Amino acid sequence: MIIGDFFFEIPQSFPVLEVLSPYYITFVFACFLLSRFFKARFRPVVLLLANLLFLYSFSLYHLVCMCELALIGYLLSLLMLQKSNRITLAFSVFCCILVLCLYKYQGYLNYSLTIPFGLSYVTFKLISYYADLYSGKTTGTRNLVYFLDYSLFFPVLTAGPINRFQSFFDVISGNQEIDYRNSKNGGFQLMLGIFEKRVFCDYLADISNRAISSGIGGLNTLLGVVLYSFVIYLDFDACSNIAIGTARLLGFSLPKNFNSPYLSATIKEFWTRWHISLSSWFRDYVYIPLGGNRKGKAKKYIFILLVFALSGIWHGQTLNFLIWGVLHGILRIFEDVILAPFKKTNSLLKTIAKPFGIILNFSFVTFLWLFFRYTSFEQIANILSSIAVPHHLSLSEVGLTMNEQYWLCVVLLSVFVTDVLRNRFDMLECYAKLWMPIRWAGYLLLIVVFLVFGVYGGSFSASDFIYQYF
Amino acid sequence: MRKEIKALSQIVIKSCLIIGLLFGSYEYLNRVFINRDVYHGETFHSLPQNSMDVLVLGSSHAQYSFIPSFFYQETGLYSFVLGSACQPLEVSYEMLKEALKTQKPSLLLLEVFTAMPLHQQCMGNSCYVLAEYQMTGEEKYNTINYLPEEERKEYLNDFINYHNDWKTMTDFSVLLPKNVLYKDRVLKDNNFGYIFQAAVLPVENWWYPLQHDEQEVQDTELEKRDLESLNKIYALCKENGIELYLYKTPIDSYTEENYYHLHAVWKWAEENGIEYTDFCEEAEDLDYSLWIMGDSNHAYINGAGLITHVLADRLKEYPTKHVSNSDLDQRYDSNGNGYTTEYLRYEFNPSRILERLSRAGGVIVVRYNAQRYTNESVINGMIKILNKEFDETQDYYAYLIDGRIIKEANEPFAFEANGHNYELSEDDLQYDGESTGNKGPLSLSYSFNDSFPVVHNISLGEQSWEIGYDYYTKKQ
Numbered sequence: 001m002i003i004g005d006f007f008f009e010i011p012q013s014f015p016v017l018e019v020l021s022p023y024y025i026t027f028v029f030a031c032f033l034l035s036r037f038f039k040a041r042f043r044p045v046v047l048l049l050a051n052l053l054f055l056y057s058f059s060l061y062h063l064v065c066m067c068e069l070a071l072i073g074y075l076l077s078l079l080m081l082q083k084s085n086r087i088t089l090a091f092s093v094f095c096c097i098l099v100l101c102l103y104k105y106q107g108y109l110n111y112s113l114t115i116p117f118g119l120s121y122v123t124f125k126l127i128s129y130y131a132d133l134y135s136g137k138t139t140g141t142r143n144l145v146y147f148l149d150y151s152l153f154f155p156v157l158t159a160g161p162i163n164r165f166q167s168f169f170d171v172i173s174g175n176q177e178i179d180y181r182n183s184k185n186g187g188f189q190l191m192l193g194i195f196e197k198r199v200f201c202d203y204l205a206d207i208s209n210r211a212i213s214s215g216i217g218g219l220n221t222l223l224g225v226v227l228y229s230f231v232i233y234l235d236f237d238a239c240s241n242i243a244i245g246t247a248r249l250l251g252f253s254l255p256k257n258f259n260s261p262y263l264s265a266t267i268k269e270f271w272t273r274w275h276i277s278l279s280s281w282f283r284d285y286v287y288i289p290l291g292g293n294r295k296g297k298a299k300k301y302i303f304i305l306l307v308f309a310l311s312g313i314w315h316g317q318t319l320n321f322l323i324w325g326v327l328h329g330i331l332r333i334f335e336d337v338i339l340a341p342f343k344k345t346n347s348l349l350k351t352i353a354k355p356f357g358i359i360l361n362f363s364f365v366t367f368l369w370l371f372f373r374y375t376s377f378e379q380i381a382n383i384l385s386s387i388a389v390p391h392h393l394s395l396s397e398v399g400l401t402m403n404e405q406y407w408l409c410v411v412l413l414s415v416f417v418t419d420v421l422r423n424r425f426d427m428l429e430c431y432a433k434l435w436m437p438i439r440w441a442g443y444l445l446l447i448v449v450f451l452v453f454g455v456y457g458g459s460f461s462a463s464d465f466i467y468q469y470f
Numbered sequence: 471m472r473k474e475i476k477a478l479s480q481i482v483i484k485s486c487l488i489i490g491l492l493f494g495s496y497e498y499l500n501r502v503f504i505n506r507d508v509y510h511g512e513t514f515h516s517l518p519q520n521s522m523d524v525l526v527l528g529s530s531h532a533q534y535s536f537i538p539s540f541f542y543q544e545t546g547l548y549s550f551v552l553g554s555a556c557q558p559l560e561v562s563y564e565m566l567k568e569a570l571k572t573q574k575p576s577l578l579l580l581e582v583f584t585a586m587p588l589h590q591q592c593m594g595n596s597c598y599v600l601a602e603y604q605m606t607g608e609e610k611y612n613t614i615n616y617l618p619e620e621e622r623k624e625y626l627n628d629f630i631n632y633h634n635d636w637k638t639m640t641d642f643s644v645l646l647p648k649n650v651l652y653k654d655r656v657l658k659d660n661n662f663g664y665i666f667q668a669a670v671l672p673v674e675n676w677w678y679p680l681q682h683d684e685q686e687v688q689d690t691e692l693e694k695r696d697l698e699s700l701n702k703i704y705a706l707c708k709e710n711g712i713e714l715y716l717y718k719t720p721i722d723s724y725t726e727e728n729y730y731h732l733h734a735v736w737k738w739a740e741e742n743g744i745e746y747t748d749f750c751e752e753a754e755d756l757d758y759s760l761w762i763m764g765d766s767n768h769a770y771i772n773g774a775g776l777i778t779h780v781l782a783d784r785l786k787e788y789p790t791k792h793v794s795n796s797d798l799d800q801r802y803d804s805n806g807n808g809y810t811t812e813y814l815r816y817e818f819n820p821s822r823i824l825e826r827l828s829r830a831g832g833v834i835v836v837r838y839n840a841q842r843y844t845n846e847s848v849i850n851g852m853i854k855i856l857n858k859e860f861d862e863t864q865d866y867y868a869y870l871i872d873g874r875i876i877k878e879a880n881e882p883f884a885f886e887a888n889g890h891n892y893e894l895s896e897d898d899l900q901y902d903g904e905s906t907g908n909k910g911p912l913s914l915s916y917s918f919n920d921s922f923p924v925v926h927n928i929s930l931g932e933q934s935w936e937i938g939y940d941y942y943t944k945k946q
Contacts, residue, residue, distance in 0.1 A: 032481075033478075033482075036474070036478055177473075177474065178474050178477045178478065180476075180477035180480055180481065183477070183481055184480075184481060184484070187481070187485070401637050401638055403636060403637050403638070403639065404637050407636075440487075440491075443488060443491060444491055444495065447488075447491055447492050447495050448495050448499070451495055451496060451629075451633065452499060452503075452633055452636055453636065454633075456630070
């Protein structure tokens with residue numbers, strides 16, 4: 001048992017640095033300025049202090065637990081650097097998974113522990129680090145500060161993305177010269193993430209809940225279910241934008257985590273666009289090491305099923321998550337089998353079929369999100385039978401005023417348009433090139449929209465990020 | 471290095487500009503998305519400085535019970551109610567400090583409901599909204615600090631609570647700069663803190679005699695925080711030369727525990743030589759049962775009129791440093807006249823009708839059929855309205871505007887007033903060709919501006935005058 005579990009919380013007056021709070025923005029900005037105040041060789045120390053302070057703001061317990069985990073991880077990394085072979089790799093990975101399982105699946109082991117903040121993501125980062133050390137993709141580091149900075153990098157602790165060691169190391173060990181455009185875009189991306197969460201995501205979440213709980217059924221319930229797909233996407237995308245924006249502001253580059261996933265025509269494509277850092281992690285550290293598609297079709301499908309099952313149980317320890325993962329795996333396999341003959345179809349036919357593919361794929365994914373949202377099959381069955389009730393769409397009956405309905409259309413249109421556009425362009429760069437008055441008018445508009453339409457204040461209990469619980 | 475400093479300064483400057491845009495937008499929108507309820511426009515500090523003679527502080531019991539316009543009509547003094555739902559005494563203290571920034575009242579009327587255990591059932595916390603809208607500085611901070619921590623930030627600014635009003639907004643002109651960026655906040659209506667409640671059919675006989683233990687009355691002490699607040703209020707009044715007067719409006723649910731606590735307040739008052747009125751004790755005599763709301767804690771216009779009238783009677787001898795202000799005179803008067811319409815609509819006690827009419831403006835029409843016998847109360851009442859001798863042996867028809875007789879005769883006549891045609895007959899009054907239902911031997915009608923006349927057909931029997939009308943009073 002890890003010592004930190006017995007550490008009692010000490011009352012503190014430092015505000016909790018929740019990602020959606022003004023304290024977080026102030027904290028990030030202060031880190032940025034402070035890191036620039038010092039020479040490059042001291043910046044890793046500044047970053048480490050920031051990482052520790054971030055954890056401390058949640059409680060001393062989280063700070064101590066994560067530091068213990070990171071230190072154990074460091075010792076294991078020294079072991080790997082000393083002797084990099086399959087045994088040390090297996091041992092290191094086993095230790096990480098053991099810690100993760102001890103906390104996440106404690107329900108099956110009959111004890112109760114608070115899961116340290118960021119545990120899942122830190123564990124995956126450590127595993128990727130050991131694997132990269134073993135495969136030679138990185139030379140690693142003996143520098144404790146660099147290692148701790150990588151492990152406990154605060155922008156990604158909440159909900160990823162899972163960043164790889166080498167790209168992080170290249171920045172932290174280098175000169176870290178400030179790039180004005182990059183930092184500015186990072187700050188803007190951070191703000192846009194908060195905007196996306198508060199204005200789009202939480203609003204759609206409210207409408208979705210109201211549509212489903214109204215009990216009217218039919219298209220109203222269907223609308224609620226469809227909106228939930230957008231909610232989960234926007235929630236996670238917002239969190240990723242905040243993380244990537246924060247990292248960018250501090251001079252680090254994180255991988256893109258979403259690439260307009262609902263514009264995918266197949267499940268395979270979907271998983272190259274959704275939670276990219278996690279799916280690429282599973283691909284690189286589970287699927288490919290197992291053998292990938294090099295050991296025949298049967299084994300390939302088994303590996304795919306295994307990867308999706310693991311992904312499912314990573315998300316949550318209840319059966320519904322496992323089923324969600326397995327169903328995705330089955331769909332993926334089914335698609336591979338069904339679409340194999342069409343691989344050589346001409347591109348015009350593919351272009352014509354693509355919109356149908358997008359709609360079909362979106363429908364499957366939306367249906368599968370029900371397993372994500374509801375823990376019991378009874379609830380899912382109730383939702384499905386509610387959808388089957390013949391009832392026209394009536395937002396007024398659901399309780400939406402005319403203004404709310406108009407705003408719902410605006411939000412959905414905005415989400416769709418921005419998704420399509422950023423699929424093709426670097427929107428932040430394009431925006432940065434606009435004529436200055438237009439840019440500032442845009443900032444003003446975003447501020448006003450956020451203030452008026454943002455979901456906060458007495459009437460709402462704003463939702464946390466969904467993915468911070470995984 | 472230079473490049474780095476330049477990049478850093480650009481980021482810092484632009485961040486400051488963004489923050490400036492944020493606060494500027496917030497400040498602008500904060501004037502749009504506000505509590506548009508009773509507090510909108512009731513900006514106390516926009517009153518002429520040092521003009522108020524009487525300040526009323528307290529809970530909603532004060533807000534519903536004291537009509538500054540009626541008080542003015544009865545005493546000529548200017549008053550304002552700085553009350554809010556469930557306002558604790560400690561907040562009343564902060565309100566007093568806030569008020570003293572721009573006013574120097576001679577008299578403070580403190581309503582003491584929140585010293586009673588019953589106030590713990592109170593659900594409202596609109597005093598914190600009031601604090602946001604009308605208070606500044608330390609007083610505002612102290613007021614909001616009384617809230618539990620998790621609720622505080624919501625009251626630091628209206629906008630947090632009301633920005634969701636966009637969902638139901640239909641009039642988008644409120645967003646226009648001309649409607650938002652006004653220089654000085656102007657007192658927009660003339661309620662002066664009073665919350666008007668129209669009367670509906672009165673409740674059944676609700677008053678009950680209390681059994682109480684004299685020893686308990688002696689032994690019950692004030693809650694420590696209430697005692698502290700009362701002492702602080704008293705000390706501040708003394709420091710500023712303000713007379714303190716306490717009162718409690720009638721309430722139902724007057725359990726023994728509440729009785730004892732209220733009397734603990736009165737004990738404190740007596741110890742400090744402070745005058746007070748306990749309307750709970752006097753409610754029966756005032757026939758107050760007629761004029762309470764469904765929750766039996768708050769008054770309708772008529773109950774408020776009663777309370778105000780009694781307080782006006784008792785307070786008019788208090789010395790004040792009243793300075794006339796024609797604008798305020800006009801506001802108090804016109805509002806008082808407006809309320810009188812509502813008041814008279816449901817007033818059934820003939821004495822109170824006559825009393826109220828004697829102070830009312832607007833158009834009053836009198837139709838009287840001569841009687842062989844009539845009671846002295848009628849005669850005295852009519853003298854009060856007409857401000858001259860009244861001959862009950864003759865038919866009498868008259869109309870008054872703003873208290874002055876414009877025309878009177880012993881025969882019916884027609885006339886025009888405020889753009890409307892009135893036609894008197896022996897047994898009716900027509901208003902723009904429509905009968906007003908003006909019947910009986912004595913009929914008084916009243917209208918203010920363009921309102922359809924409120925008519926009271928008054929019985930001249932002595933019994934009615936003694937006990938009020940049948941069915942509407944408990945004294946049968």
